[in-house]
Amino acid sequence: xxxxxxxxxxxxSLIPVLLGISFIVFFLIRLIPGDPAATLLGSHATxxxxxxxxxxxxxxxxxxxxxxxxxxxxxxxxxxxxxxxxGSVGSLISTSLPVTIWLLVSGTVFTLLIAVPLAVLAAARRxxxxxxxxxxxxxxxxxxxxxxxxxxxxxxxxxxxxxFPVGGFGNDLAGHLRSIVLPGITVALTxxxxxxxxxxxxxxxxxxxxxxxxxxxxxxxxxxxxxxxALRNAAVSSVTVLGVNIAYLTGSTLVIERVFSLPGIGxxxxxxxxxxxxxxxxxxxxxxxxxxxxxxxLTDVTHAVLDPRVKLA
Numbered sequence: 001x002x003x004x005x006x007x008x009x010x011x012x013s014l015i016p017v018l019l020g021i022s023f024i025v026f027f028l029i030r031l032i033p034g035d036p037a038a039t040l041l042g043s044h045a046t047x048x049x050x051x052x053x054x055x056x057x058x059x060x061x062x063x064x065x066x067x068x069x070x071x072x073x074x075x076x077x078x079x080x081x082x083x084x085x086x087g088s089v090g091s092l093i094s095t096s097l098p099v100t101i102w103l104l105v106s107g108t109v110f111t112l113l114i115a116v117p118l119a120v121l122a123a124a125r126r127x128x129x130x131x132x133x134x135x136x137x138x139x140x141x142x143x144x145x146x147x148x149x150x151x152x153x154x155x156x157x158x159x160x161x162x163x164f165p166v167g168g169f170g171n172d173l174a175g176h177l178r179s180i181v182l183p184g185i186t187v188a189l190t191x192x193x194x195x196x197x198x199x200x201x202x203x204x205x206x207x208x209x210x211x212x213x214x215x216x217x218x219x220x221x222x223x224x225x226x227x228x229x230a231l232r233n234a235a236v237s238s239v240t241v242l243g244v245n246i247a248y249l250t251g252s253t254l255v256i257e258r259v260f261s262l263p264g265i266g267x268x269x270x271x272x273x274x275x276x277x278x279x280x281x282x283x284x285x286x287x288x289x290x291x292x293x294x295x296x297x298l299t300d301v302t303h304a305v306l307d308p309r310v311k312l313a
């Protein structure tokens with residue numbers, strides 16, 4: 001029950017955050033050079049045609065009037081109408097959002113599959129050859145940009161070996177799964193170095209604790225001590241590290257989506273910015289803000305579940 005109350009309180013606190021973000025984004029997006037009406041009509045449009053289209057789109061109104069209109073629609077659950085895509089922003093986002101969620105989930109899964117075994121092995125073999133090799137992974141990984149990793153994955157596993165598609169999202173579940181592997185691994189290679197370093201340090205501290213030494217003295221097997229006792233306690237701090245980086249990644253998925261031509265909201269955001277599609281940019285930004293808050297919320301709840309000493313306020 002306490003978790004439900006905490007979640008509801010956090011969701012209520014999201015309202016002023018979204019209002020502030022909507023205000024900032026609305027006015028900042030207007031600073032982008034270019035006129036949406038002129039962009040839609042092309043370079044050969046006459047000034048009269050541009051002025052007429054601006055009137056149809058409501059762009060000739062004062063900014064405060066446009067903002068009030070936007071907020072009125074937003075309070076009714078209407079994110080606006082896309083100039084470029086000629087459709088409602090809500091429909092566009094509902095179509096592309098699942099692709100971005102697929103990317104985030106697959107990236108998180110691959111990150112855990114890569115980072116947890118390596119961090120545990122490094123901590124259990126502290127100072128050994130395996131530990132020294134694994135410790136070099138974060139140093140190398142943190143210096144490689146995600147777009148370069150994505151391009152290398154496409155060249156090797158997509159074009160050379162032909163194991164996975166090099167772009168798109170497929171047409172069915174099997175196609176989705178195959179298409180999301182390379183983007184997910186690219187995300188994981190970006191997040192894994194940070195998680196490996198954090199989890200390794202936590203595991204070393206926990207493995208040196210008195211209760212671990214006592215468990216080993218009682219004859220409990222090493223795998224049971226490491227995975228049954230040490231890993232859960234060590235994971236508490238690493239969950240926060242992972243959550244913070246996933247929240248950061250939520251707003252930067254556009255790079256991965258661009259490299260792999262995934263039709264997610266990051267890709268849609270870039271196209272909307274280039275097309276001066278103000279309503280779509282505003283709607284996607286609000287969705288990104290909600291996703292970041294949700295990821296942070298799940299991180300806090302998971303932290304509390306792993307560590308009963310944490311009190312949710």
